[in-house]
Amino acid sequence: MPSRWVHEHRFPDSTALAHALAGELRVDLEEAIGVRKAASLVVSGGRTPLKLFGQLRTEKLEWSKVWVTLADERWVETTAEESNERMMREHLGKDLAADAHFVGLKNPAPTPEAGADWSWRALSRVPRPFDVVLLGMGEDGHTASLFPGSMTLARALDPSAPPGCVAVNALKAPHARVSLNLAALLDARRIILHIEGEAKWHVYQRARMPGSTAELPVRAVLHQKEVPVDVYWSP
Numbered sequence: 001m002p003s004r005w006v007h008e009h010r011f012p013d014s015t016a017l018a019h020a021l022a023g024e025l026r027v028d029l030e031e032a033i034g035v036r037k038a039a040s041l042v043v044s045g046g047r048t049p050l051k052l053f054g055q056l057r058t059e060k061l062e063w064s065k066v067w068v069t070l071a072d073e074r075w076v077e078t079t080a081e082e083s084n085e086r087m088m089r090e091h092l093g094k095d096l097a098a099d100a101h102f103v104g105l106k107n108p109a110p111t112p113e114a115g116a117d118w119s120w121r122a123l124s125r126v127p128r129p130f131d132v133v134l135l136g137m138g139e140d141g142h143t144a145s146l147f148p149g150s151m152t153l154a155r156a157l158d159p160s161a162p163p164g165c166v167a168v169n170a171l172k173a174p175h176a177r178v179s180l181n182l183a184a185l186l187d188a189r190r191i192i193l194h195i196e197g198e199a200k201w202h203v204y205q206r207a208r209m210p211g212s213t214a215e216l217p218v219r220a221v222l223h224q225k226e227v228p229v230d231v232y233w234s235p
C-alpha cells in the first residue's frame with residue numbers, strides 16, 4: 001500500500017543498515033543544530049539498536065548540543081540488565097557521543113503510575129519537537145512500551161491526549177513500564193521505525209493494513225498523517 005507518509009528502506013544485513021542509518025541520523029542532528037543550536041533524539045531500548053548505537057557514537061557531530069532520551073523504560077533500577085537507560089548509556093554514551101546529554105525516564109517513584117508525570121517533567125530539558133524519534137517494534141506489534149492488552153493503551157493512543165508519559169502494565173510485557181504516549185511520540189519532525197528479522201517484517205506488513213490499534217499498537221504510528229515515518233529493515 002504506497003503512502004507518502006511511510007517510506008521503506010531494506011538492507012541486506014544489520015551492518016549495512018547500521019552504517020546507513022547512523023549516517024542519516026548524523027545529517028538530521030547536524031541540520032537541527034544548524035537551525036536551533038541544539039538537537040534531540042529519542043531512542044528505543046531492547047536489542048535491535050545495539051549495532052546502530054555502536055556506529056552512531058563514532059559519527060562526527062557537535063554531540064555536546066545533542067539531547068538523547070528514551071521512548072520507553074522498564075521500571076527497574078537503571079543499573080539492571082533490563083534497563084533501557086543502562087543500555088542507552090553503555091552503548092551510545094561513549095566515544096564521540098559521550099558529550100551528549102542523556103536523560104532517562106526512570107525515577108525513584110515506587111511504581112510507574114506514581115512516576116510517569118515525573119518522567120515526563122524530566123524531558124522538559126529536551127528540545128521539542130524532537131528532531132528524530134527512533135522506534136523499535138516487538139513481534140506482538142508493540143512499539144515504545146505501547147503493548148497490546150495494556151489497560152492504559154486506549155488512553156496512551158488517544159491522539160487528543162496531551163503529550164506525556166503513561167504507566168504500562170501488560171500481562172505479556174516483562175516488567176511494569178513507562179512509555180511516551182502517542183501524542184509525545186508524534187511531537188517529532190521525523191519517526192524512524194527500525195526492525196530486523198523476517199518475523200518483524202511480517203508483523204509490520206500486517207500493521208500496514210487498516211485494522212485495530214489495540215491488536216497492533218504500532219498501527220497508530222504507521223497510519224497517522226502528521227509525521228513522516230521511515231522504516232529501516234534488515235534480515
Ligand SMILES: O=C1O[C@H](COP(=O)(O)O)[C@@H](O)[C@H](O)[C@H]1O
Pocket residue numbers: 044045046047048049071072073074084135136137138143144145
Ligand atoms: O521492550 C522493548 O521492546 C522493543 C523491541 O525490542 P527488541 O529487543 O525486539 O529490539 C523496544 O523497541 C522497546 O524500547 C523495549 O522497551
